Amino acid sequence: MVYMGxxxxxxxxxxxxxxxxxxxxxxxxxxxxxxxxxxxxxxVSLWIVYGFFAKDIAVFVTNLVTILPCSLILIIKIRESIx
Amino acid sequence: MVYMGxxxxxxxxxxxxxxxxxxxxxxxxxxxxxxxxxxxxxxVSLWIVYGFFAKDIAVFVTNLVTILPCSLILIIKIRESIx
Numbered sequence: 001m002v003y004m005g006x007x008x009x010x011x012x013x014x015x016x017x018x019x020x021x022x023x024x025x026x027x028x029x030x031x032x033x034x035x036x037x038x039x040x041x042x043x044v045s046l047w048i049v050y051g052f053f054a055k056d057i058a059v060f061v062t063n064l065v066t067i068l069p070c071s072l073i074l075i076i077k078i079r080e081s082i083x
Numbered sequence: 084m085v086y087m088g089x090x091x092x093x094x095x096x097x098x099x100x101x102x103x104x105x106x107x108x109x110x111x112x113x114x115x116x117x118x119x120x121x122x123x124x125x126x127v128s129l130w131i132v133y134g135f136f137a138k139d140i141a142v143f144v145t146n147l148v149t150i151l152p153c154s155l156i157l158i159i160k161i162r163e164s165i166x
Contacts, residue, residue, distance in 0.1 A: 004133045011126030019119035028114040036102035043094030050087045 009062035020069035029077040037074040044070060092145035103152035112160040120157040127153060 023029060044063045051060030106112060127146045134143030 001133070001137055004129055005137070008126050008129035008133050011122050011129060013126075015119050015122035015126055017119075018122070019116035022116045022119075023114065026114060031106065031109060031111040031114045033102035033105045036098050036100075036105075039094050039098035039101070043091050043096075043098055046087055046091035046094060050084065050091050054084055054088070 005058055009058050013062040013065035016066060016069035016073065020072045023073050023076050027076065027080060029073075029080045032073065032077055034074075034077050034081060037070060037077055041067065041070050041074050088141055092141050096145040096148035099149060099152035099156065103155045106156050106159050110159065110163060112156075112163045115156065115160055117157075117160050117164060120153060120160055124150065124153050124157050 023032070044067045047059055047063040048067065051057070051063060106115070127150045130142055130146040131150065134140070134146060
């Protein structure tokens with residue numbers, strides 16, 4: 001059971017890496033929803049705080065991995081929207 | 084603490100709804116990464132199975148909410164890629 005949670009965490013954790021690479025390369029964010037990435041980044045940040053205080057390593061690490069590419073995509077989306 | 088997890092779950096759970104609405108309306112998926120949504124949908128599916136067997140309602144419900152918009156985005160992305 002733990003391995004399933006770990007695999008699920010790894011999959012969701014790394015899943016935004018391809019999107020962040022694509023976004024960095026193309027700078028094209030037209031079809032990306034700003035609101036989705038604001039909500040998602042806030043949610044992932046809360047999961048990190050929750051995982052830290054609940055001492056749940058899987059939740060903490062998974063979301064720590066997820067927040068990096070997500071906030072990158074969010075920053076680029078905001079920059080492209082301002083232009 | 085439970086409320087923080089619940090709020091985090093709600094935020095990440097609903098976060099893909101704006102993206103799915105945008106994708107359904109515009110059918111524009113050019114800047115969306117297919118690989119991201121394949122990985123993420125697989126990860127979320129595993130979280131649902133994990134939450135079911137671990138009897139973790141928060142994980143189960145959050146990811147059940149997340150899988151709907153995500154798989155919609157994935158299906159549209161695949162369709163648009165085939166065209």
